[in-house]
C-alpha cells in the first residue's frame with residue numbers, strides 16, 4: 001500500500017505553532033510538543049501522546065490527569081529507541097493507567113566525551129515509535145531543564161561497593177551520573193512503577209539502592225533482555241556498529257551461554273579461554289565476571305547455593321557493549 005502519511009506537528013514552543021501531519025488511510029495523528037502553554041484538552045483525545053519539555057508543566061498535567069487510585073508507570077530512556085525500550089513501555093501499559101517515557105541523553109553519566117558526542121539520536125523516529133505504541137506522555141527535557149546550574153550536578157550518592165566493581169570500576173562516575181538524572185526524573189514524574197531493563201543489570205541494582213536512599217514509594221520492575229535473532233542484546237549503541245561488526249557482536253552472548261552451559265567446569269579457566277577467544281576475534285574485553293544475582297558480590301567459581309549472573313563488557317572497535325545472563329538454580 002502506498003504511503004501517504006502527513007504528520008501534524010503542533011509545536012507551541014515560545015508561542016509559535018507549527019504543524020506536521022501523517023495521514024494513514026485517512027487517519028490523522030497529532031503530536032503536541034508542550035512547553036510553557038497549558039493545553040487542557042489534549043488528554044481527552046485518546047491515543048494522542050503529549051510531549052512536555054518542562055518539568056513544571058508535566059507535573060501540573062500529571063496532577064490533573066491522575067485518576068483516583070490510578071497509577072503512573074515510568075520508562076526513562078536515552079532515546080534511539082528499539083524493541084527493548086518498547087518492551088518496557090508495553091509492560092508499563094499493562095501495569096499502570098498512565099505511561100510516561102522520557103528521552104534525555106544524560107551528559108553526567110558519560111565518562112567518555114566522544115561516547116557522549118557519538119551517542120545515536122533518532123528523535124523523530126522515537127516520537128513515532130512511542131506514539132504508535134501507546135505512550136501517553138513523553139518528557140523531553142533539554143540539558144538546562146535537568147541541570148539548571150553547576151550545583152545541580154554536584155550531589156553525591158552513597159552507592160558503596162556497587163560503584164567499585166564492573167561498570168563502576170571501568171566507568172568512574174557513571175553511576176553517580178545515572179543517580180543524578182534518575183533522582184531528578186523520579187521527583188518530577190512521581191511514578192508508582194519504574195521500568196528498567198536487565199540488560200543494564202548493575203544499573204538496576206544501583207537504582208534499587210537509589211530508591212532506598214530517596215525513600216520513595218516506587219516499585220522497580222526489571223524487564224528481560226530483548227535480543228536480535230543472532231542473540232545480540234538490543235542496544236542503541238548497536239546503531240554505531242557496521243553490518244560485519246553486528247554479526248561479530250553476537251559472539252558476546254554466545255560466549256556467555258557457552259560458559260553457562262559448562263558451569264560444572266572451573267570458572268577461571270572458562271573465563272581465561274573465553275577472553276582470549278574474544279580478543280583474538282577483535283574484541284577488547286573490559287571484564288567478564290561471575291557474581292551473586294542478589295548482591296553482585298564477585299565470585300571466583302560457580303556455586304549451587306545461590307542464583308548467579310555472568311556479566312561482560314567489551315569494546316568492538318570504538319563501541320562498548322555490555323551483556324549478561326542469569327544462572328538460576
Ligand code: AMP
Pocket residue numbers: 076077078079083084085087088195196197198199200223224225226227233234235236
Ligand atoms: P537506555 O536508553 O540505553 O538508557 O535504556 C533505557 C532502558 O531500556 C534501560 O532501563 C535499559 O536497561 C533498557 N534496555 C536497553 N536495552 C534493552 C534490551 N535489549 N532489552 C530490554 N531492555 C533494554
